[in-house]
Every structure is written in structure tokens, then in C-alpha cells.
Amino acid sequence: MNDFEQLNDITAPLLYWYQGAARDLPWRRDPTPYHVWISEIMLQQTRVEAVRGYYARFLAAFPTVAALSEADDDQLNKVWQGLGYYSRARNLKRAAVMLMRDFGGELPADHAALLTLPGVGAYTAGAIGSIAFGLPTPAVDGNVLRVVTRLCANGMDITKQATKDRVTAALAAMYPQTPDEAAMMTQALMELGAVVCVPGGAPHCTECPLASTCLAHAEGRETEFPKKPPRRARTVENRTIFMLRHEGRYAIRRRPEMGLLSGLWEFPGVDEEIGADGVSDILARWGITALSVAPIAPAKHIFTHIEWHMTGYLCETQGTSDAFLWETPKEILERYSVPSAFRAYLRLLDADTADGIASV
Ligand code: SF4
Known part of the structure; x- marks a missing residue:
């Protein structure tokens, strides 16, 4: 048959x-x-x-x-x-x-x-x-x-x-x-x-x-039906995202041309979970000093095979760094393609265009 x-x-x-x-x-x-x-x-x-x-x-x-x-x-x-x-x-x-x-x-x-x-x-x-x-x-x-x-x-x-x-x-x-x-x-x-x-x-x-x-x-x-093999477990990657703000402008950078979300824009980050006491060391790598550091609520983004578990900090900085572009929230939201993996942080930017981020 x-x-x-x-x-x-x-x-x-x-x-x-x-x-x-x-x-x-x-x-x-x-x-x-x-x-x-x-x-x-x-x-x-x-x-x-x-x-x-x-x-x-x-x-x-x-x-x-x-x-x-x-x-x-x-x-x-x-x-x-x-x-x-x-x-x-x-x-x-x-x-x-x-x-x-x-x-x-x-x-x-x-x-x-x-x-x-x-x-x-x-x-x-x-x-x-x-x-x-x-x-x-x-x-x-x-x-x-x-x-x-x-x-x-x-x-x-x-x-x-x-x-x-x-x-x-x-x-x-x-x-x-x-x-x-x-x-x-x-x-x-x-x-x-x-x-x-x-x-x-x-x-x-x-x-x-x-x-x-x-x-x-x-x-x-x-x-x-249909038959398919059990789904492979996703890999969890811990990341720390920094919303660096100087005189109302935020730091963004372009992601590498290869790999996940290639060529898109993001807030600076590192591929590890950083506690509040480790923030200044990371910022120092970029030549930046924080005037204040406030934690942002943890966020998660699920890709097909990877999960990002993100810790975040909003940092008022003393100056800027050439490692990044510094743009206003309005410019970032209107002109730059920041993927939805950063949705939680984009929401804060959005709030900042209206009335400033009073607290996070
Ligand atoms: S094709 Fe799908 S919806 Fe239609 S009878 Fe078969 S199982 Fe049901």
C-alpha cells in the first residue's frame, strides 16, 4: 500500500x-x-x-x-x-x-x-x-x-x-x-x-x-502525529546589560557582523552575571566612571536554542567613551534597530522620552 x-x-x-x-x-x-x-x-x-x-x-x-x-x-x-x-x-x-x-x-x-x-x-x-x-x-x-x-x-x-x-x-x-x-x-x-x-x-x-x-x-x-524527537534543552547564557547615560544620552553599540543578532544595535553588555560591586570594574574597561548605579529588574529573552538571562544596571556616567555611540532615547527608538531581546531596556528608554527614568 x-x-x-x-x-x-x-x-x-x-x-x-x-x-x-x-x-x-x-x-x-x-x-x-x-x-x-x-x-x-x-x-x-x-x-x-x-x-x-x-x-x-x-x-x-x-x-x-x-x-x-x-x-x-x-x-x-x-x-x-x-x-x-x-x-x-x-x-x-x-x-x-x-x-x-x-x-x-x-x-x-x-x-x-x-x-x-x-x-x-x-x-x-x-x-x-x-x-x-x-x-x-x-x-x-x-x-x-x-x-x-x-x-x-x-x-x-x-x-x-x-x-x-x-x-x-x-x-x-x-x-x-x-x-x-x-x-x-x-x-x-x-x-x-x-x-x-x-x-x-x-x-x-x-x-x-x-x-x-x-x-x-x-x-x-x-x-x-506528527512524530518528532524530544526538543533539545536550550542553553542558558547569563548576561549583564548596562544602560549608560550621560547628559540624557545613552550608549549603544553595533553587534558583530557574525553570529546572533549580527549587525544590529545593543546596549553595552558582558557575557556574565555581574553583581553591583563589580560594575565599576567593567565600566573602567571602557574608560567610564559611574556617578550612580541602579539595578534594573532582571529580564529574560528566549531564542530558538538559547535563553538570555539578563541582569541590568542604569549608570549615570561622568563622561562618555568613544567605544560607543551616545544618542537620545528618541533617536535610539526611531533610528536604530535594537532587537526585541532588549525589550525590557527599550521600555525604560521609552519612559525616559516621556518623563525621565525616575527609578528602576
Ligand atoms: S486532517 Fe487533522 S483536523 Fe482533519 S480529521 Fe485529520 S487530524 Fe482531524
């Missing part, structure tokens, strides 16, 4: 359901190749509701491939600020430059050519190809893997590339060949995974157009 036999019966009920159930999302209203590309990159690792506002803001700043190819890096990071995974923004610009140079400023209607663009993997190429160009190219992400493995009660480990390849091949073999239906199929599978065959608990099988076909549902084993 074919492991994915259930897929043979899903097209008609799924497309019919999608036409009545599709959410009204901004990128579905005018699915040009550029719009589909930007939205698909934004939707990687990020929830639909969070993407809505960013999508409009991004298109207002960079309405075309040409505009994106000429984007100022700091402006690009600023527009992306809060979405996280900033390498996505850098790859968008690199790809836009490549599109201008090699493809006449247009996204190519060709799966293999799409795959040559920075930041575009099999999933994104499949999504752009089918949604924007009507190619019969499936887009297999976590949502689709969940739907397919439940439909087929398939116990393959979905974190393995071999599983993605097999699911992609099985879908490609049954994908509708007309452009409109291919475009709809990709979106319908994504939509079903996002709103009906949901992760993290029981799916909404009573609302599912595929319930009569679904093996996991027939066997009452919906929550046994």
Missing part, C-alpha cells in the same frame, strides 16, 4: 472548503510574486497576526524589488525590528539585488531559478511558484507536514529531510495541474494546518473537510 494513499482523495473537498473558509489576509488580496515572496519570508517563524502590520509597513518602505535592492541596511533592519531572525531581511535585500542583476527585476516563474535566490528554500520556492505563478509545486512546512502525517497516520520523523522530501514528492504527484487550483491547493493546505488541523493539542476534526479520509481521525490517534 502507498504510504500516502489518502492524499488521492483530498483535492476536491479541500479546495471547496478553502473557497468558503479562507481568511482575508493582506497578502492574499493582491498576490503578485513580490507580495507572495515578502509575505512568505515574513511568515517563516512568525505568526500571521504578528506579520499583518509588518507586511504593510515593509511594502510602504520598499514597494518594489528595485526599492528593496537599494534599501539602506539600517532602514531595512529598522523596518524589520520586532520580527526577529534578521538574516531573513538581509537575504531579502541580497535576493532583490540578484533579481535586478539577473532577472530583470522580476521573480522568475521557475522553481529551480527561485531556489537560487538567497533565503529561498524548497518551501518558499514552492509557495511562490504555486501561489504567484500557478506552478504545481507543493510548499511543505510544519503545517503541511502535520496535516499530511495525520491524514496518512504516518509515523515518520518530520524533522528529517527525508520525510520532507517524501511528503513533497507525494504531494507533487497529486497536485492539481491548472494554475488556479495549484495556487489554491498550497494555500488550502496551509490554511487547514493553521486553523483546523492545529498543533499543540487536539485538532478541530469536526470542522475538517478531510475528516472522512483521515486515518489518524478514524483511529482516534490525531494527537500521536
Whole structure:
């Protein structure tokens, strides 16, 4: 028996359901190749509701491939600020430059050519190809893997590339060949995974157009799929963050060009937990003397594999140091891309623009 036999019966009920159930999302209203590309990159690792506002803001700043190819890096990071995974923004610009140079400023209607663009993997190429160009190219992400493995009660480990390849091949073999239906199929599978065959608990099988076909549902084993190995524990990194203030201006610096949050701006910090009695030694390394030191409430930020546990201090300083830029809170908030890992400190800056930080 074919492991994915259930897929043979899903097209008609799924497309019919999608036409009545599709959410009204901004990128579905005018699915040009550029719009589909930007939205698909934004939707990687990020929830639909969070993407809505960013999508409009991004298109207002960079309405075309040409505009994106000429984007100022700091402006690009600023527009992306809060979405996280900033390498996505850098790859968008690199790809836009490549599109201008090699493809006449247009996204190519060709799966293999799409795959040559920075930041575009099999999933994104499949999504752009089918949604924007009507190619019969499936887009297999976590949502689709969940739907397919439940439909087929398939116990393959979905974190393995071999599983993605097999699911992609099985879908490609049954994908509708007309452009409109291919475009709809990709979106319908994504939509079903996002709103009906949901992760993290029981799916909404009573609302599912595929319930009569679904093996996991027939066997009452919906929550046994998809299979994946236990999550690796995150590494905890202790950090100390210094909000150094001199005459109303705060010190910021650019992070290294390689590694986590590369090229973005941050408040100075060290990769260890420093007690209040150790602050002056750290500041001395930067040639700075503190007039006052006040602790800031501890903060935590969770990345995919790392957790930052942050201790913080607000220090009024006697002078400045050339090691940093010293800017007003308003300038930092408006012009510099400080990632949301520093959200707790940005909130204090925000308070400072209004009425000064009376206490922390
Ligand atoms: S019947 Fe339930 S488990 Fe099966 S595809 Fe539909 S929502 Fe998912």
C-alpha cells in the first residue's frame, strides 16, 4: 500500500472548503510574486497576526524589488525590528539585488531559478511558484507536514529531510495541474494546518473537510502525529546589560557582523552575571566612571536554542567613551534597530522620552 494513499482523495473537498473558509489576509488580496515572496519570508517563524502590520509597513518602505535592492541596511533592519531572525531581511535585500542583476527585476516563474535566490528554500520556492505563478509545486512546512502525517497516520520523523522530501514528492504527484487550483491547493493546505488541523493539542476534526479520509481521525490517534524527537534543552547564557547615560544620552553599540543578532544595535553588555560591586570594574574597561548605579529588574529573552538571562544596571556616567555611540532615547527608538531581546531596556528608554527614568 502507498504510504500516502489518502492524499488521492483530498483535492476536491479541500479546495471547496478553502473557497468558503479562507481568511482575508493582506497578502492574499493582491498576490503578485513580490507580495507572495515578502509575505512568505515574513511568515517563516512568525505568526500571521504578528506579520499583518509588518507586511504593510515593509511594502510602504520598499514597494518594489528595485526599492528593496537599494534599501539602506539600517532602514531595512529598522523596518524589520520586532520580527526577529534578521538574516531573513538581509537575504531579502541580497535576493532583490540578484533579481535586478539577473532577472530583470522580476521573480522568475521557475522553481529551480527561485531556489537560487538567497533565503529561498524548497518551501518558499514552492509557495511562490504555486501561489504567484500557478506552478504545481507543493510548499511543505510544519503545517503541511502535520496535516499530511495525520491524514496518512504516518509515523515518520518530520524533522528529517527525508520525510520532507517524501511528503513533497507525494504531494507533487497529486497536485492539481491548472494554475488556479495549484495556487489554491498550497494555500488550502496551509490554511487547514493553521486553523483546523492545529498543533499543540487536539485538532478541530469536526470542522475538517478531510475528516472522512483521515486515518489518524478514524483511529482516534490525531494527537500521536506528527512524530518528532524530544526538543533539545536550550542553553542558558547569563548576561549583564548596562544602560549608560550621560547628559540624557545613552550608549549603544553595533553587534558583530557574525553570529546572533549580527549587525544590529545593543546596549553595552558582558557575557556574565555581574553583581553591583563589580560594575565599576567593567565600566573602567571602557574608560567610564559611574556617578550612580541602579539595578534594573532582571529580564529574560528566549531564542530558538538559547535563553538570555539578563541582569541590568542604569549608570549615570561622568563622561562618555568613544567605544560607543551616545544618542537620545528618541533617536535610539526611531533610528536604530535594537532587537526585541532588549525589550525590557527599550521600555525604560521609552519612559525616559516621556518623563525621565525616575527609578528602576
Ligand atoms: S480529521 Fe482531524 S487530524 Fe485529520 S486532517 Fe482533519 S483536523 Fe487533522
